[in-house]
Amino acid sequence: MAATPLKGWLARALVFYTSAAVLTLEILAGRMMAPFVGITLETFTAIIGIVLAGISLGTWIGGKLADQQNPRTYLPMVLAGASALTLAIPVVIAVVGPGVQGSGPGGVLVLTSIAFFAPATVLSMVPPSIVKLQLDNLDSTGTVVGRLSALGTAGAIFGTFVTGFVLVAALPSKPIVYAVGASLLVAAAVTWRSTGSREAFPMLMVIAVGVAGLLSAFASSPCDSETAYVCARVIPDDDRESGRLLLLDTVRHSYVDLDDPTHLEFTYAQTFGDVISTLEPDGSLDVLHVGGGGFTFPKYIEAVRPGSSSVVLELDPGLVRLAERELGLVTSPDLQVLTGDARMTLLGTPESSFDLVVGDAFGGLVVPWHLTTVEFTEQLAARLRPGGTYLLNAIDHPPNRFLRAETATLMEVFEHVVVLAPQRRIDRSAGGNFVLVASDSPIDVDAILANNQLRGDDETACFAECLVTFVDGQQPLTDEFAPVDQLFTP
Numbered sequence: 001m002a003a004t005p006l007k008g009w010l011a012r013a014l015v016f017y018t019s020a021a022v023l024t025l026e027i028l029a030g031r032m033m034a035p036f037v038g039i040t041l042e043t044f045t046a047i048i049g050i051v052l053a054g055i056s057l058g059t060w061i062g063g064k065l066a067d068q069q070n071p072r073t074y075l076p077m078v079l080a081g082a083s084a085l086t087l088a089i090p091v092v093i094a095v096v097g098p099g100v101q102g103s104g105p106g107g108v109l110v111l112t113s114i115a116f117f118a119p120a121t122v123l124s125m126v127p128p129s130i131v132k133l134q135l136d137n138l139d140s141t142g143t144v145v146g147r148l149s150a151l152g153t154a155g156a157i158f159g160t161f162v163t164g165f166v167l168v169a170a171l172p173s174k175p176i177v178y179a180v181g182a183s184l185l186v187a188a189a190v191t192w193r194s195t196g197s198r199e200a201f202p203m204l205m206v207i208a209v210g211v212a213g214l215l216s217a218f219a220s221s222p223c224d225s226e227t228a229y230v231c232a233r234v235i236p237d238d239d240r241e242s243g244r245l246l247l248l249d250t251v252r253h254s255y256v257d258l259d260d261p262t263h264l265e266f267t268y269a270q271t272f273g274d275v276i277s278t279l280e281p282d283g284s285l286d287v288l289h290v291g292g293g294g295f296t297f298p299k300y301i302e303a304v305r306p307g308s309s310s311v312v313l314e315l316d317p318g319l320v321r322l323a324e325r326e327l328g329l330v331t332s333p334d335l336q337v338l339t340g341d342a343r344m345t346l347l348g349t350p351e352s353s354f355d356l357v358v359g360d361a362f363g364g365l366v367v368p369w370h371l372t373t374v375e376f377t378e379q380l381a382a383r384l385r386p387g388g389t390y391l392l393n394a395i396d397h398p399p400n401r402f403l404r405a406e407t408a409t410l411m412e413v414f415e416h417v418v419v420l421a422p423q424r425r426i427d428r429s430a431g432g433n434f435v436l437v438a439s440d441s442p443i444d445v446d447a448i449l450a451n452n453q454l455r456g457d458d459e460t461a462c463f464a465e466c467l468v469t470f471v472d473g474q475q476p477l478t479d480e481f482a483p484v485d486q487l488f489t490p
Contacts, residue, residue, distance in 0.1 A: 002176065003116050004072070005133055005134045006072070006130065006133055006134065006191075006194060006195070007194060007195070008134075010190065010191065011130045011133070011148070012147075012148070013187075013483060014075075014126055014130055014187060014191065015130055015148050015151045015155065015215035016080075016152065016154060016155035016157070016158070016229075016395075017150045017155060017157070017183070017187065018079075018082070018123045018124075018126040018152075018187075019123075019125055019151075019152040019153070019154075019155035019156045019159065020126065020155040020156060020158050020162075021082070021086070021159065021180050021183075021184065021478040022051065022054075022055060022119075022120050022123050022124060022156065022159070022408070023156045023157075023159035023160045024159040024160075024162075024167075024176070024178065025051070025089070025116060025119055025177070026047060026048070026051045026060075026116070026120070026178055027159075027163045027164055027168065028163065028168070028173050028176060028177060028461045029051070029115070029116050029158065030043055030044060030047055031079070031168060031173050031226070031228075031231075032089070032090070032093055032115075032173045032177075033093060033097065033108070033111055033112065033115070033316075034230065034249040034250075034296045035223065035231040035249050035250060036097030036098065036100060036101045036107075036111065036232055036250065036363035037097075037100065037101070037107055037108045037250070037331060038250045038251070038365065038487050039086065039087035039113060039185050039186075039229075039230075039249060039363050039364050040363070040364050041485035041486075042105045042108055042365065042485065044103075044107050045355050046105065046108040046109045046112045047112055047167065047251050048118070048119075048279075049115050049186045049194045050113050050116055050202065051117075051118065051120045052114070052254075053412050054118070054119070054120025054121040054124060055120055055121075055124045056124075056394070057120040057121050057124070058120065058122060058329065058404055059121065059124050059127070060124045061121070061125055062124065062125030062126065062127065062128040062129045063128035063129075065129065065130075066127070066128060066129045066131075066132035066133070067095040067132065068094045069134075069312065070473065071129040071130065071132060071133040072088055072178060072195040073131065073195075074129075074398055075126065075130075075133075076130055076189075076191045076195065077127060077188075077192055078122060078129070078186035078190045079126065079184055079185075080184075080185065082122040082123045082183070082184050083181045083185040083188060083388025084128075084181075085114045085118050085119040085122055086119050086177060086180050086181035086184060087177070087178065087181035087182075087183070089115050089116070089119065089176060090174050090323050090393070091280065092114055092115045093111065093115050093155060094263070094404075096110070096111055096114050096311065097162030099110060101250065104400050104490065112463060113120065118432075120334055121251060123184075124158060124171035126412065127149075129148075129151050129474040130148060131144065131148050135254070135345060136167075141309050151194045151473070157475065163176070164398050167230045168228045172226040173271055178465070180364045181239055183331065184413065205302055206437050206452045208343070210345055211232050211477055215384045218275075220262050220329065222372055224322075225316075225318065225321075225322045225407075226317060226318075227316050227318025227319055227322070228316065228317075229316045229318070229319075230248045230249055230316065230319065231249050232246065232247070232248055232318075232322055232327045233246070233247040233455055234246055234247075234322070234327065235247065237255075238411050240257065240459070241266070242257050242258040242259035242260065242328065243255065243256070243257050243258075244257075244258060244294070244327055245265075246294040246327065246363075248293070248295060248319075249362060249364060250364070251362065251365060252266075253293050253294065253362065254271070254293040254294025254295075254296050254327075255294065255296065256294045256295070256296055256299075256327045256328065257328070258328045259300040259391055261296075261300050261302070262300060262303045262304060262488075264296070264300065266433075267457065268393050268394075268433035268435055269297070269300075269432075269434065271420055271435045271452065271456065271457070271459060272297065272358070272393070272435065273300070273451075273482060274420075274448050274452050275389070275420075275435070275437055275448055276304070276356070276371075276457070277390055277447075277451055277455050278299065278447040278448055278451070279353070279355065279389060279443045280355060280387065282313075283305065283307065284306065284307035284308040284309070284356050285301060285305050285308045285355045285356055286303050286308070286309050286353060286354045286356075286385075287309070287311075287316060287355065287356045287357070287358060288310075288311050288313070288349060288355060288356070288357045288358070288380075288383055289310055289311070289312040289313065289357075289360070290313050290314075290342050290357065290358065290359045290360065290361050290371060290380070291312075291313070291314065291357045291360045291361030291362065292312045292313075292314030292319065292320065292323065292337060292343070293314075293319070293323075293360065294323060294327050295312065295323050295327065295470045296362070297310075297358055298310035298312055299328070299329075299335075302334070302335070302465070308334070309334045309335070309336075310334065310335050310336070310385060311336050311337075311338065311349060311354075311359075312335070312336065312337045312338070312344045313338050313340075313342040313346060313349075313360070314338070314339055314433075315339070315340065315341055316339070320326065320337055320339060322345060330452065342361060343371070343376060343379075346376075346379055346380070346383070347379075349383055350383070351382045352382070352383070352384070352385050352386075353383060353385065354366075354383050354385065354388060355384070355385055355388050355389070356384075356388060356390075356391060356392045357383060357384060357389070357391065358391050359371070359378050359380075359390065359392035359393065360390075360392075360407075361391045362395075365488070366402065366484055366488045367392075367394055367397050367406070367490060368482065368484075369477070369482045369483075370479070370482070370483035371478050372405075372409060372477045372482055372484055373409065373477045373478050374409050374412050374413060374477065374478050374479075375479045376477050376479075377390070377409055377410060377412075377413045377414075378413055380439075381413050381414065385467045386440070386441075387439065387440070387441040388439065388440075389437060389438070389443070390410070390436075390437070390438040390439065391435070391437055392410070392435070392436040392437075392438070393429075393433060393434075393435060393436075394406055394433070394434050394436060395433055395488075396429055396430025396434065397430075397431065397432070397489040397490065398428040398429065398430070398489065399428055399429050399489065400431070400488040400489070401474060401488075402484055402487035402488040402489070403419075404470060404471050404472060405475065405477050405487055406436065406473045406475065406477065407436060407467060407471055407474075408474050408475060408476040408477075409476040409477045410436055410438040410465065410473070411467065411476075412476045413438070413441055414438035414440055415439070415440045415441075416438065416439050416440065416441065416463070417436065417437070417438045417463065417467060418436070418437040418438075418443050418445055418448075418461050418462070418463040418469060419434055419435075419436055419437075419461070419462040419463070419467070420434070420435040420436075420437065420448065420452075420459050420461055421433070421434045421435065421459055421460070421462075422458050423458075423460045426460060426466075426470060432477055435459075443463070445461045445463060448461065449461055456460035477481055
């Protein structure tokens with residue numbers, strides 16, 4: 001005898017919402033795991049693959065189970081289980097995350113599998129079970145399957161858009177996860193009441209969710225501020241009272257001295273200073289910054305070159321607010337911040353208007369691929385006045401394929417290019433930060449190295465014929481082909 005179908009509105013709502021919940025968790029996965037595994041192409045590849053695997057397995061199990069027993073008897077349990085697994089995600093990440101930190105793609109796969117595979121699987125059991133339950137006669141099979149499949153897809157689209165465009169910009173990740181888990185619990189209770197089940201579901205539901213909620217309560221967030229893009233932490237320097245270290249996800253991103261804007265803590269930043277001191281004119285500079293971070297350099301340039309102006313292209317409004325709140329950022333007509341993707345906001349800046357462009361934008365340890373290409377570099381070059389300079393910070397490790405490709409990219413656009421780094425990095429025997437300097441006018445390499453040596457640093461300059469050996473045939477990056485995450489060696 002066929003099982004009695006659920007009420008139409010409830011069946012449609014469950015298919016729609018469970019599909020939406022899967023996509024909501026998928027989008028949140030990258031943000032929640034970023035403090036431990038960063039944000040790279042591998043991270044998103046692992047998330048998409050693992051969640052799809054969970055959807056595939058859950059759909060298969062749900063359909064098979066529906067053929068073996070009446071879905072009315074187990075649907076409330078499935079929803080309660082999905083609720084518990086969803087509520088447990090923060091504690092799973094908090095416990096497992098530190099153990100996989102720095103372990104590369106394998107660690108990303110492990111963390112994603114443990115945290116998100118089970119919730120995706122259990123949630124995906126619901127739609128095929130409801131399809132079977134609603135099929136009360138063969139004459140309407142196509143209509144029922146088509147309608148519920150469409151609703152499931154619509155739910156997935158809804159979850160994607162609402163989460164990506166609204167929720168992550170308005171709320172931290174954990175409250176969103178709690179809301180999804182709690183709503184699944186409500187769905188379980190409504191379904192249980194609707195099915196008229198006499199099983200001990202209420203007690204099991206309370207226990208499952210209670211355990212999950214208790215575990216989640218111990219899952220402290222590693223973030224001082226969770227923006228739509230990063231987990232940000234500001235850490236006071238125990239050795240320097242006014243020093244603040246800005247961590248974005250897993251990366252030491254910026255260092256700011258609240259009392260002394262001329263203090264540059266990081267070695268690459270000091271090399272930036274070596275270059276800036278050689279630039280013409282000797283007085284004030286008009287500077288375009290690609291990436292704000294802790295806003296160290298706009299304040300540094302204003303301090304060492306009084307009267308200078310800076311326009312900063314920063315992706316993340318939340319990071320700007322954090323810098324204003326904790327890192328001493330004060331915007332003004334001479335320090336303007338344009339928020340949004342740099343490829344878009346750059347178009348709103350005037351051509352031939354800047355003496356210097358500073359590139360210091362990162363997604364994890366790598367420069368976002370679309371900010372590395374010949375086309376983007378040409379757009380930056382168009383913003384420079386004659387004789388202007390492009391100054392870029394990049395990270396790579398042997399065999400330095402990304403760094404070599406980016407150097408080839410700059411050589412494609414500018415007449416003069418210099419790579420500054422310790423000799424062992426130039427020789428591909430060590431990795432770390434590289435500073436690239438590019439201009440259509442000759443670069444005063446001797447003056448830069450003199451400043452570097454005066455500080456007691458050991459950097460060398462690779463330019464002219466040295467660059468041919470350094471690049472070693474690596475091709476420039478273009479909008480058509482820029483596999484930055486694959487070229488980069490962590």
